[in-house]
Amino acid sequence: MTTLDALLNWVQGREQLLSGLAALVVLIGVIVSPLGHGLRMLVARRRGAQPGHGPQAGAAHPAVVMDRPSIAVLPFDNLSDDRDLAFTADGMSEDIITELSRDRRLFVIARNSSFAYKDKRPNVRDVGRELGVHFVLEGSVRRVGESLRVNAQLIDAQSGAHVWAETLNGNFADAAKALDEIGHSIATALTSHFFREDAAGAAKTESLQAWEFLARSAVKWATSQDGESAVRILGQALEKYPDSAHLWAQMGHGLAFGWLYDPDVNFTEISRYARSCIERALELAPNDPSIVAAQGACLLWTGEPKAAVPVLRRAFAQLPNEVPLHINLAYALLHSGSPMPALAEMDQLERRGLHDVYRSVYDLARADIEIGTGNFVQAEDCARKAIAGGGKNPWAWITLALALAAQDRIDEAQVAMRDVLQYMPLFTPQFYDGCVRILSGGDETLFAGRLRLMTLAWPSNRQP
Numbered sequence: 470m471t472t473l474d475a476l477l478n479w480v481q482g483r484e485q486l487l488s489g490l491a492a493l494v495v496l497i498g499v500i501v502s503p504l505g506h507g508l509r510m511l512v513a514r515r516r517g518a519q520p521g522h523g524p525q526a527g528a529a530h531p532a533v534v535m536d537r538p539s540i541a542v543l544p545f546d547n548l549s550d551d552r553d554l555a556f557t558a559d560g561m562s563e564d565i566i567t568e569l570s571r572d573r574r575l576f577v578i579a580r581n582s583s584f585a586y587k588d589k590r591p592n593v594r595d596v597g598r599e600l601g602v603h604f605v606l607e608g609s610v611r612r613v614g615e616s617l618r619v620n621a622q623l624i625d626a627q628s629g630a631h632v633w634a635e636t637l638n639g640n641f642a643d644a645a646k647a648l649d650e651i652g653h654s655i656a657t658a659l660t661s662h663f664f665r666e667d668a669a670g671a672a673k674t675e676s677l678q679a680w681e682f683l684a685r686s687a688v689k690w691a692t693s694q695d696g697e698s699a700v701r702i703l704g705q706a707l708e709k710y711p712d713s714a715h716l717w718a719q720m721g722h723g724l725a726f727g728w729l730y731d732p733d734v735n736f737t738e739i740s741r742y743a744r745s746c747i748e749r750a751l752e753l754a755p756n757d758p759s760i761v762a763a764q765g766a767c768l769l770w771t772g773e774p775k776a777a778v779p780v781l782r783r784a785f786a787q788l789p790n791e792v793p794l795h796i797n798l799a800y801a802l803l804h805s806g807s808p809m810p811a812l813a814e815m816d817q818l819e820r821r822g823l824h825d826v827y828r829s830v831y832d833l834a835r836a837d838i839e840i841g842t843g844n845f846v847q848a849e850d851c852a853r854k855a856i857a858g859g860g861k862n863p864w865a866w867i868t869l870a871l872a873l874a875a876q877d878r879i880d881e882a883q884v885a886m887r888d889v890l891q892y893m894p895l896f897t898p899q900f901y902d903g904c905v906r907i908l909s910g911g912d913e914t915l916f917a918g919r920l921r922l923m924t925l926a927w928p929s930n931r932q933p
Contacts, residue, residue: 539576539602540659542566544587545619548611558610559584561619561651565606568656571789574759578602597626604632606659616640619651623659633659657790714754718763721746725770729864729904732895736907740771758787766797772907774804792818792827796834804908806915808841829858829865836868840875840919848872863892867901870926871919882926890928898923 544562547555563580570577578600586596593605608621616638623633637651703720710716724743728734747760747767754760765780781798788794795818802811815835836851852869855862866889873882889896901923905916 538574538604539578540569540604540606540623541578541583541596541600541602542569543591543596543605543607544584545607545621546609548609551612554610554612559587561610565656565659568790569659571787572791574788576602593624593626594629602626606655608655613638617651619655621655657792659790712753714750714757714760717746717750717753718760721750722763722766725767729770730893732893732897732900736771736903743767743771758784762788762791762794762797765801766793769797769801769804770908772910774801774908774910777801778805792831796827796830799834799838803838803841804910804915806909806912808838811838812842829855829862832858833862833865833868836865836872840868840871845872845875849876861892863889863896866892867896871922874922874925879925882922883928886926886928898927 542562542565545558547558562584566577566580566583569575582600593607596605597603603626605624605626606621607624608619610617610619612618617640619637619639621635621637622631624630625632635655637654639651703716703723706713706716707720721743724739724746727743728736728739744767747764750760751764761780762784765777765784768774768777768780778798778801781794781801785791785794785798795814799811799814799818802808802814815831815838818831832851833855836848836855839845839848839851849869849872852865852872855865856869866885870882870885870889873879873885898920902920905919906913909915
């Protein structure tokens with residue numbers, strides 16, 4: 470029996486598990502890497518986009534790169550009288566180009582080409598046609614009192630439409646540092662946009678159909694929280710496109726979370742299937758950073774956090790603006806017994822800029838890590854933010870209950886735990902004990918304090 474046949478047979482009859490997979494769909498990271506690309510392709514297909522063939526050497530008007538998002542970053546305009554600020558603004562534009570260029574999923578025009586438009590006011594459509602890109606980023610810098618204000622806007626060079634915009638402020642007293650931080654924030658936000666929103670793209674018909682299956686499964690997970698249908702769609706896609714590395718990666722990465730949401734699931738069984746999917750994806754695309762990221766996440770959530778750290782770092786070296794990679798790496802450090810480096814990773818992510826779509830995921834991860842560092846008040850605050858913005862994820866309430874119990878607010882902790890039971894009725898302290906043992910790679914001492922807090926938070930009128 471093939472891996473795919475065994476997987477599809479195993480999937481049958483596990484509706485509760487598969488429905489639970491929706492809860493961490495953003496953290497899975499597939500939305501940001503291959504999945505966002507698939508959504509773009511789906512939109513491009515509906516718009517009737519045709520595949521491009523890349524830039525033509527020596528052509529006056531190179532063909533627009535269409536197999537991945539292509540962008541030119543124009544020099545930002547200085548709207549102030551301060552000439553030194555103009556040089557600093559150029560440096561920020563260069564930093565954005567550098568940051569975006571690190572992401573191999575993007576096609577970014579080099580500085581020498583885009584800076585040819587400095588001090589000019591070119592038509593954006595002309596820029597897109599002359600440089601062979603679909604998107605153009607332009608912006609301005611100006612001083613407002615003691616603050617710096619940077620406006621950036623992303624324009625579709627084919628239609629001339631504004632598709633993204635951001636306004637950021639910094640301290641004029643340290644203009645260079647402020648613009649550096651703002652530049653990083655813009656680069657991170659742009660990457661999030663490209664691999665989340667509906668940007669145009671095209672590919673060969675067969676690949677496009679595979680991406681469409683990927684996008685359809687994402688919609689099921691992200692909007693209707695229908696994990697069973699999502700896995701069924703992926704199963705159908707894999708039957709038709711068994712050589713799609715990203716389909717295998719999404720299946721494996723999704724299954725790796727399943728046991729956290731269904732106490733009835735056999736962890737050994739689900740982790741075996743998840744890893745077999747990742748192994749198949751790696752056979753097909755061993756050097757694809759998004760596949761490597763899925764491998765690291767699978768290792769993390771199936772009980773090998775120490776092995777996950779170097780894998781996630783390897784993926785991060787090629788995808789430095791990938792928010793879920795930051796978060797998964799922080800979790801891997803936490804579960805490896807390094808809570809302070811995990812917290813530093815989250816601090817770095819916060820400084821680089823965080824798009825709203827990731828806020829609740831970030832807040833939940835931060836709450837969990839703050840408990841690991843003993844910052845229980847901060848953990849409570851982050852857990853409440855995660856609950857307010859993250860839907861019905863039972864692990865947000867679990868984390869809140871632990872934070873409250875750590876502050877000796879036992880009655881409140883037990884109320885929070887009752888909320889957990891609304892969304893995961895089969896949850897028990899014994900199940901939690903098993904979870905922390907697995908997530909810590911078998912090192913029970915790492916989470917002994919959490920097990921004590923769980924005992925305190927468990928509602929006194931329920932049997933453990």
